[in-house]
Amino acid sequence: MTTLKILLDENIPLTVSWWLLTEGHDVLTVRDVGLSGRSDETLNAYLHREGRILLTLDLDFSDPIKLPVAAGRIVLHPDVTDGELICRMLRRFFALGLPRFGELYVVQPDGIARYDYRA
Structure with a gap:
């Protein structure tokens, strides 16, 4: 399995962070890097600079016109906030x-819907 560099948005339950860590991924949260409450543009610039994939429930990040895709994004359906269900969805993903x-x-x-914006 490939280790991913993932940044968890503040709307992702901590149980997901723990599960991703046990799966061997490099996981940070927006709080860890001092970006809690910052603008989407600031967060996107960090992702690009650090080569991290964002995991979020924020549908604003599903619009590549508003925010160009940096390293990558995983946007979870916003009605899914249960940590165990998120882990099952990510396991399948x-x-x-x-x-x-x-x-x-x-x-x-x-x-799962996939969009490739590397033009």
């Missing part, structure tokens, strides 16, 4: 060999 650098994914309980 990772089993597909995803994510790939520079891509945007919208992950829902019933499926």
Whole structure:
């Protein structure tokens, strides 16, 4: 399994962070890097600079026109806030060999949409 550099938005439950760490990923939260409450543009610039993939429930990050995709984004369906369900969804997502650098994914309980904006 490939180790991913992931940044968790402040709306992701800590149980997801613990699970990702046990899976061997390099996980930081926006609080860890001093970006809690900062603008989406500031957060996106950090992702680009650090090569991290954002994991968020914020649908603003699903619009690549408003915020160009940096290293990558995983946007979870906003109605899914249960940590255990998120972990199950991510387990299925990772089993597909995803994510790939520079891509945007919208992950829902019933499926995954992938958008590649590396032009």
